[in-house]
Amino acid sequence: MKEELFISGRDIPNIDPFLNIWHWQIPLYLFLGGLAAGIMFFAGLFTIMGKEKEMATTVKWAPFLVPIALVLGLFALFLDLKHEMYFWRLYTTVRMGSPMSWGAWTLMLVTPLSMIWSATYLKEAVPNWNWKFKMIEQTIGFFTKKRREMAWAMMFLAVVLGVYTGILLSAFNARPLWNTSILGPLFLVSGLSTGLATIIWMSKNKTERRIMSQIDIVLIAVELFLIVHLFMGFLSATAVQVEAAELFLGGQFTVTFWVFVVILGLAFPAVLEILELRGFHIPIWIPALLILFGGLVFRFVMVEAGQITRYLY
Amino acid sequence: MRYAMAIDTKKCVGCSDCVVACQTENNVPHGYCRDWIVENVSGAYPIVEIELRSERCNHCENAPCVRCCPTGASHTVEGGIVMVTHDECIGCGACIQSCPYDARYSHPDGYVDKCTFCQHRLEKGQNTACVDVCPTKCLHFGDIEDPYSDVSLALKNRSWKVLAPEAGTKPQLYFLT
Secondary structure, eight states: OOOOEEEOOOOOTTTGGGOOOOOTHHHHHHHHHHHHHHHHHHHHHHHHTTOTTTTHIIIIIGGGHHHHHHHHHHHHHHHHOSSGGGGGGGGGOOOTTOHHHHHHHHHHHHHHHHHHHHHHHHHHHSTTOOOOSHHHHHHHHHHHHTHHHHHHHHHHHHHHHHHHHHHHHHTOTTSTTTOOTTHHHHHHHHHHHHHHHHHHHHOOOHHHHHHHHHHHHHHHHHHHHHHHHHHHHHHTSOHHHHHHHHTTTTSTTHHIIIIIIIIIIIIHHHHHHHHHHTTOOOOTHHHHHHHHHHHHHHHHHHHHHHHHOOSOO | OOEEEEEETTTOOOOOHHHHHHHHHTTOOTTOOSSEEEEEEEEETTEEEEEEEEEOOOOOTTOHHHHHOSSSOEEEETTTEEEEOGGGOOOOOHHHHHOTTOOOEEOTTSSEEOOOTTHHHHTTTOOOHHHHHOTTOOEEEEETTSTTSHHHHHHHTSOEEOSOGGGOOOOOEEEEO
16 A cells, blocks of 8 residues: 555644745845846946947946846845844855855945946936036046946846846755756846846837847747756756646646746747747837746746745655 | 754654743743644554654754855854854845754744754753753753763664755754654
8 A cells, every 4th residue: 555644744833834934025126136137238248349329228228227126126125134124234244155145245236336337327318417516427427438347347247146046046955946056047047038128128229129139039048948957957856856846837836837937928928029020010018028027927936936845844 | 062962753752841841941932932843644544653753953064054144143153053143133034945944933023043952051061941851851962972972872772864864954853763
């Protein structure tokens, strides 16, 4: 007779239901961080390529969203803390073993950088803008001359930020769904794709949109490939990881993941973008919105499902 | 010096005295606990087996909670005891996610709390509260590097297991089977 497990586990009503301690704040923060990384990466890339004029939305206007996204994301992260008034402790130490620590430090570099970047373009956005103080004027003037160097830093930090949003989860070996190193690249590519979707949505320039759509299609293909890879890895791993994968292959997250993330968030927008490139008239906001929504759902699903998977009980 | 605990699953009756003793000793807020009883019933009727385990933080040698803590609030002290400094903890929850044993919880005051192996009692040369109170004497505690300590002697002639060794944390709770 097959062995069955009748009862197993523990029951602490005030603790067990609250062990999935991360709620909407963390996925929202991961989404905004990825989005910011995506915009910054392409702003940096096209500045280095010297395409500021042709790719104005990418280089100049979309990056105005980056500090907003980062500040909102950081605020969400702050709301997630249970001992909020001690948050400054993050900045009294550097702990390389803790992704959350180096993530906090990365954000400490990225946020001011993105603000300075936008500040150097503020006069182009608002022609009558007056910095009032000469010192600020001079500082911004100095950074305006250093845009190329800043672009390199932005590209590098965008990759760190994008990968970090995935590593934050993958560093927890107690949660089998998260504990896969492919999460870093997967979150990076997804972040780049959501950044691109935002740029495409904002851009009025046909050529710019065309280039960005082409890049986006490649990124979506890479992302789909990484998702297949993710499940191949799980299904050939240990029992706990097979169980984790089963949450998405018949389990409670199957519909949400495959319908909203893979089909509506990746495959369908890619098809729409291909059709658009072939000359069909498709409102540009449809694929863009689908990609953004898919990216958000993806992070919610991963954070929520990951907290269910475990070794014991 | 390496503190460890052995739990005799054949002697434990699941009375929860260890839980209450810990709550009293450590002022654990009402409804929370740092140690707990797991009742594991396995098999197929009529041949079933029951295992009772008094569980708590495993004070792992390779503690993921210490590694992932962004502020250093979670740290290891002498004897391998994993501790949390309350006013360094920001309550981010990373350590709760990182623990394969779910030994940590969010204290109503905001910081993360867990078993300390009653470090304040060890300093005075006493045993942990749960060990002292156990009516069946199924808990054995001490320095595992000392061959004559209570825990070493308990492990010597018995078969034992640790929980989720595949998580790679080198836990220091040994369950006598």
